[in-house]
Amino acid sequence: xxxxxxxxxxxxxxxxxxxxxxxxxxxxxxxxxxxxxxxxxxxxxxxxxxxxxxxxxxxxxxxxxxxxxxxxxxxxxxxxxxxxxxxxxxxxxxxxxxxxxxxxxxxxxxxxxxxxxxxxxxxxxxxxxxxxxxxxxxxxxxxxxxxxxxxxxxxxxxxxxxxxxxxxxxxxxxxxxxxxxxxxxxxxxxxxxxxxxxxxxxxxxxxxxxxxxxxxxxxxxxxxxxxxxxxxxxxxxxxxxxxxxxxxxxxxxxxxxxxxxxxxxxxxxxxxxxxxxxxxxxxxxxxxxxxxxxxxxxxxxxxxxxxxxxxxxxxxxxxxxxxxxxxxxxxxxxxxxxxxxxxxxxxxxxxxxxxxxxxxxxxxxxxxxxxxxxxxxxxxxxxxxxxxxxxxxxxxxxxxxxxxxxxxxxxxxxxxxxxxxxxxxxxxxxxxxxxxxxxxxxxxxxxxxxxxxxxxxxxxxxxxxxxxxxxxxxxxxxxxxxxxxxxxxxxxxxxx
Ligand code: GLU
Ligand code: ASP
Numbered sequence: 001x002x003x004x005x006x007x008x009x010x011x012x013x014x015x016x017x018x019x020x021x022x023x024x025x026x027x028x029x030x031x032x033x034x035x036x037x038x039x040x041x042x043x044x045x046x047x048x049x050x051x052x053x054x055x056x057x058x059x060x061x062x063x064x065x066x067x068x069x070x071x072x073x074x075x076x077x078x079x080x081x082x083x084x085x086x087x088x089x090x091x092x093x094x095x096x097x098x099x100x101x102x103x104x105x106x107x108x109x110x111x112x113x114x115x116x117x118x119x120x121x122x123x124x125x126x127x128x129x130x131x132x133x134x135x136x137x138x139x140x141x142x143x144x145x146x147x148x149x150x151x152x153x154x155x156x157x158x159x160x161x162x163x164x165x166x167x168x169x170x171x172x173x174x175x176x177x178x179x180x181x182x183x184x185x186x187x188x189x190x191x192x193x194x195x196x197x198x199x200x201x202x203x204x205x206x207x208x209x210x211x212x213x214x215x216x217x218x219x220x221x222x223x224x225x226x227x228x229x230x231x232x233x234x235x236x237x238x239x240x241x242x243x244x245x246x247x248x249x250x251x252x253x254x255x256x257x258x259x260x261x262x263x264x265x266x267x268x269x270x271x272x273x274x275x276x277x278x279x280x281x282x283x284x285x286x287x288x289x290x291x292x293x294x295x296x297x298x299x300x301x302x303x304x305x306x307x308x309x310x311x312x313x314x315x316x317x318x319x320x321x322x323x324x325x326x327x328x329x330x331x332x333x334x335x336x337x338x339x340x341x342x343x344x345x346x347x348x349x350x351x352x353x354x355x356x357x358x359x360x361x362x363x364x365x366x367x368x369x370x371x372x373x374x375x376x377x378x379x380x381x382x383x384x385x386x387x388x389x390x391x392x393x394x395x396x397x398x399x400x401x402x403x404x405x406x407x408x409x410x411x412x413x414x415x416x417x418x419x420x421x422x423x424x425x426x427x428x429x430x431x432x433x434x435x436x437x438x439x440x441x442x443x444x445x446x447x448x449x450x451x452x453x454x455x456x457x458x459x460x461x462x463x464x465x466x467x468x469x470x471x472x473x474x475x476x477x478x479x480x481x482x483x484x485x486x487x488x489x490x491x492x493x494x495x496x
Contacts, residue, residue: 006145006149007148008213009146009212009213009217010145010146010147010148010151012212012214013146013211013212013214014210020153021156021160022146022147022157022210023209023210024142024207024210024212025143025146025157025161026206026210027202027203027206027207027210027211028139028142028143028211029160029161029163029164030164030199030202031098031102031199031200031203032139032140032161032164032165032168033164033168033199034168034196034199034200034202035102035105035132035135035136035139035168035199036164036165036166036169036172037169037172037175037176037195038109038172038192038195038196038199039077039105039132039169039192040169040172040173040313040339041172041173041175041176041177041180041188041191041192041195042112042128042188042189042192043070043074043313044172044173044177044180044313044339045177045181045189045336046070046073047066047067047070047313047314047317047318048180048185048321048335050066050121051063051066051318052185057184057185058185059117059118059121063318064455064456064458064459065256065456067314067315067455067456067458068260068452068453068455068456069256069260070455071310071314071448071451071455072259072260072263072448072452073125073129073448074310074444074445074448075263075267075446075447075449075451076125076129076445077129077133077136078132078441078442078444078448079133079263079267079270079442079445079449080129080130080133080134081132081133081136081437081441081442082133082270082442083130083133084097084130084132084133084135084136084137084138084438085138085141085434085438087134088134088137088138088141088218089219089220089434090218090219090220090221090222091218091221091222092218093216093218093219094138094139094141094142094145094215095142095211095215095216096215097134097135098135098138098139098142098215099204100131100134101131101134102131102199102200103131103200104127104128104130104131105127105128105131105135106131106197107131108124108126108127108128108131109124109190109192110190110193111123111124112186112193113187113189113193114186115186136441137437137438137441138215138437140158140421140437141215141437142214142215143157143158143161145214145215146211146214155422158418158421159350159354159418162346162350162418163347165343166343166346166350167347168195168343169339169342169343170340170343170347171340172192172195173337173339173340174337175191176188176189176192176195176336177334177336177339177340178336180336181334181335181336219434220434260453261453263452264449264450264452266449267446267448267449267450268446268449268450270442270445270446271299271439271442271443271446274435274439274442275292275295275296275299278292278429278432279292279293281431283429283430284429287493288429288430289429290491290493291426291427291428291429291491291492291493291495292427292428292429293491294368294489294491294492294493295423297481297484298367298368298371298423298427300477301371301372301374301375301477301478301481302371302374302416302440302443302444302447303444303446303447303450304447304473304474305371305374305375305378305412305413305416305447305474306443306444306447306448307447307448307450307451307454307470308381308382308409308471308474309342309409309447310444310447310448310451311451312338312342312406313339314451314455315455315458315466316338316385316402316405316406317335317336317338319402319463320335320338320402321335322460323396323460323463324396324398324399325396325397325398333399338399338402338406341403341406341407342406342409342410342413345406346410346413346414349410350414350418353415354418365415366485366489366496367419367423367489367495368481368484368485368488368489369485370415370419371416371481372478372479372482372485373412373415373416373478374416374417375412375416375474375475375477375478375481376475376478377408377411377412377413377415378409378412378471378474379470379471379472379474379475380408380471380475381405381406381408381409381412381471382467382470382471382474383471383472384401384405384408385402385463385467386464386468386471387401389463389464389467390464420440421436421437421440423495424436424437424439424440427492427495454470
């Protein structure tokens with residue numbers, strides 16, 4: 001986008017009206033609040049829906065398969081951000097992408113709300129994966145579009161937006177989770193659909209007034225010949241895949257496990273290709289090339305961090321369900337409620353961390369050191385679970401141990417997540433700036449693609465080894481990153 005267009009967009013957005021921020025932030029805050037409400041609400045009950053017996057309203061799937069599906073689901077949701085970013089960038093702009101994405105997500109939750117079979121579940125998964133790919137990276141991009149380059153409210157704007165994400169993620173396990181677990185899973189999914197519907201209403205009815213031209217430009221539109229070429233390739237590709245699947249599936253050569261492995265491979269191959277393309281592009285300068293190299297260890301650390309953080313909604317969710325005392329201090333705790341802990345701690349402690357970084361000023365840890373701290377806490381959050389496991393044997397564990405684990409991972413999340421996106425933006429070569437949002441989400445995608453493989457090894461019998469090995473690996477990687485951080489900082493060529 002030319003700088004003239006950028007200026008035009010900024011001046012079309014009312015620059016005040018939401019806590020001293022552009023009014024459009026209100027629109028984007030509530031759209032994303034409701035989208036995350038529906039996403040995390042759905043995920044808070046989905047794992048239980050998959051492995052609970054049919055007599056209890058579930059699908060009766062094998063527990064480890066359910067855990068693996070949760071992980072590939074998470075991986076695909078963030079991988080599809082590449083497609084969503086591409087559509088916005090080259091065909092219809094970010095605002096339409098958010099709208100279409102929201103509609104697909106709502107439809108996905110509606111399909112889940114209607115009692116159905118495993119196949120209905122997969123249909124809903126496709127809708128939500130594509131919908132989130134369209135909505136999630138693009139709604140964040142619009143936030144960035146509303147501020148001029150010199151505007152120093154920009155970071156604060158993203159922090160407010162981040163609060164919206166976590167407020168949605170906090171409330172939904174309490175609402176969707178309670179209804180879904182206590183009454184009926186489908187009713188729970190229905191509430192997730194209503195949540196997304198509210199998000200769409202906010203977006204549709206306030207975007208014109210609040211967002212001005214933000215989100216309406218197509219940054220790099222396809223020329224008619226390119227369009228023809230792309231659609232032909234996509235059509236032929238889809239046809240080949242459909243034919244292959246039609247042959248392989250009935251013959252038992254393509255099973256859900258093949259799919260899980262395939263996503264696992266894609267989770268690693270896609271970012272690798274990204275790095276190679278960015279590094280080798282003739283548009284990348286020598287300085288930018290050095291920054292790409294610096295970004296690789298950060299990306300790996302980020303993937304390892306999210307691998308542990310995201311197990312909060314898979315492994316730790318089943319741990320809450322099966323290994324934890326749920327009748328505690330006179331109340332009956334729903335296992336879904338544990339999903340509210342991470343966002344709750346984020347909401348409480350994000351301002352504390354923001355204050356801390358300001359207070360430390362120049363003495364604050366460098367970007368690679370913050371990533372290393374993130375990993376350290378992630379590792380500790382797993383090691384902490386070993387303690388009750390060791391002392392309680394087969395009996396149920398005090399839920400406060402889980403609370404502590406979710407708390408510790410949040411300390412890491414607050415070191416890594418808020419700086420992650422901005423570090424990506426600064427370290428990616430200028431020619432790739434439109435894709436930095438997708439690149440950042442790819443670390444979560446890679447994390448969950450790898451999780452899909454490792455969660456299958458989890459059993460209550462080997463839990464000590466499971467948490468010990470993964471937690472230990474994160475800590476070793478963290479130490480390595482600390483040791484390398486001056487070198488990485490040097491390769492970053494002045495970015496801090
Ligand atoms: N939990 C955050 C969200 O849903 C972070 C996503 C990520 O980077 O994995 O927006
Ligand atoms: N902390 C996550 C995010 O920032 C939310 C969650 O895992 O529930 O959105």
